Amino acid sequence: MAKDDNSGKDLTAADSSSVGHEGAPAGTAVVVRDAVANPGFPPHRPRVTDLNPSAERRAERTVYTLFYLSIVGSVFAIVAYMVFPIIPEEPDSVRLNNLFIGLGLTLALLAIGIGAVHWGKALMFDHEGVDERHPVRGSDETRERAVEIFHEANVESGIGRRTLIRNSLIGALIAFPLPAVVLFRGLGPQDTNPAALLEHTMWKKGTRLAIDPTGTPIKASDVTLGSAFHVIPEGLQDLGHGKLEEKAKAAVLLMRLKPEDINEPADKKDWSYDGIVAYSKICTHVGCPVALYEQQTHTLLCPCHQSQFDVTNQCEVIFGPAKRPLPQLPIAVDSEGYLIAQSDFTEPVGPSFWERN
Numbered sequence: 001m002a003k004d005d006n007s008g009k010d011l012t013a014a015d016s017s018s019v020g021h022e023g024a025p026a027g028t029a030v031v032v033r034d035a036v037a038n039p040g041f042p043p044h045r046p047r048v049t050d051l052n053p054s055a056e057r058r059a060e061r062t063v064y065t066l067f068y069l070s071i072v073g074s075v076f077a078i079v080a081y082m083v084f085p086i087i088p089e090e091p092d093s094v095r096l097n098n099l100f101i102g103l104g105l106t107l108a109l110l111a112i113g114i115g116a117v118h119w120g121k122a123l124m125f126d127h128e129g130v131d132e133r134h135p136v137r138g139s140d141e142t143r144e145r146a147v148e149i150f151h152e153a154n155v156e157s158g159i160g161r162r163t164l165i166r167n168s169l170i171g172a173l174i175a176f177p178l179p180a181v182v183l184f185r186g187l188g189p190q191d192t193n194p195a196a197l198l199e200h201t202m203w204k205k206g207t208r209l210a211i212d213p214t215g216t217p218i219k220a221s222d223v224t225l226g227s228a229f230h231v232i233p234e235g236l237q238d239l240g241h242g243k244l245e246e247k248a249k250a251a252v253l254l255m256r257l258k259p260e261d262i263n264e265p266a267d268k269k270d271w272s273y274d275g276i277v278a279y280s281k282i283c284t285h286v287g288c289p290v291a292l293y294e295q296q297t298h299t300l301l302c303p304c305h306q307s308q309f310d311v312t313n314q315c316e317v318i319f320g321p322a323k324r325p326l327p328q329l330p331i332a333v334d335s336e337g338y339l340i341a342q343s344d345f346t347e348p349v350g351p352s353f354w355e356r357n
């Protein structure tokens with residue numbers, strides 16, 4: 001039985017009998033006896049729009065003007081997208097494009113928000129109510145009451161009656177997503193089939209394989225058994241505009257296995273060189289770089305969603321969401337011993353989606 005260390009009193013008895021009651025030992029009462037009484041609602045003060053019809057009309061005008069302003073903001077963003085296009089290699093064009101599209105979208109969103117808040121505070125019915133908690137599924141009466149409440153809300157908010165506000169709000173909500181349509185369209189190539197862009201990379205017959213990022217060409221003798229290299233085409237470093245786009249398509253992983261460990265179909269027998277194989281580094285799931293090589297199991301792992309590819313078997317998928325093997329780059333060795341590509345990839349690199357032309 002628990003005892004108070006100082007007084008020797010039986011604490012169990014004291015707690016159970018005196019909690020929240022007169023006479024509880026100091027420090028053991030857990031219920032506050034003088035809790036603040038529910039003060040209720042403060043006296044209701046009608047708003048100026050409840051008392052003054054001209055103030056009400058003014059508030060209504062303010063609300064629909066804000067919604068119309070939102071439409072103007074959305075249209076402004078679309079026009080800004082066309083008038084201030086992003087021009088490659090011109091940072092100022094990016095700045096202007098972002099500035100004016102941002103201003104338009106800010107105006108569009110802010111005006112809808114302020115208009116909705118003002119509508120609620122100044123024009124919708126101003127009465128306070130208490131909602132008791134109840135089971136999640138209401139009784140039939142409650143459900144009928146809910147329908148009534150919707151009806152009342154319609155009447156009280158005036159959305160059916162105040163047609164200018166309603167229509168301007170609908171217009172603003174329809175117009176607001178439109179800038180997103182043109183912005184997302186702008187992310188894609190403007191005049192080319194995106195699938196066609198992925199059908200070709202920088203690799204072509206005779207291009208040397210070079211170390212990423214230095215661009216140093218790789219000799220076959222540099223690639224020791226079990227090693228893996230991150231590879232780019234020689235000359236990529238010299239590209240000006242579009243270097244990153246080209247690298248995103250042409251990146252390759254180079255590995256050396258024992259030649260007897262590699263299972264090559266007859267038509268791809270000469271795509272490797274003395275156990276050295278090269279595969280696209282772009283995951284066929286959604287395009288992350290397949291950056292991890294497990295040399296004991298000859299497995300490539302994509303860290304994004306854990307797709308695994310078996311290097312000994314044409315990089316076929318052995319685990320994960322990827323749907324097709326990593327494309328192989330046919331390689332050979334030139335007269336100086338450097339590794340070179342025999343051709344471009346023979347299939348599109350990257351996500352399988354792009355195969356569906």
Ligand code: FES
Pocket residue numbers: 283284285286287288302303304305306307320321322
């Ligand atoms: S992108 Fe590689 S597994 Fe998803």
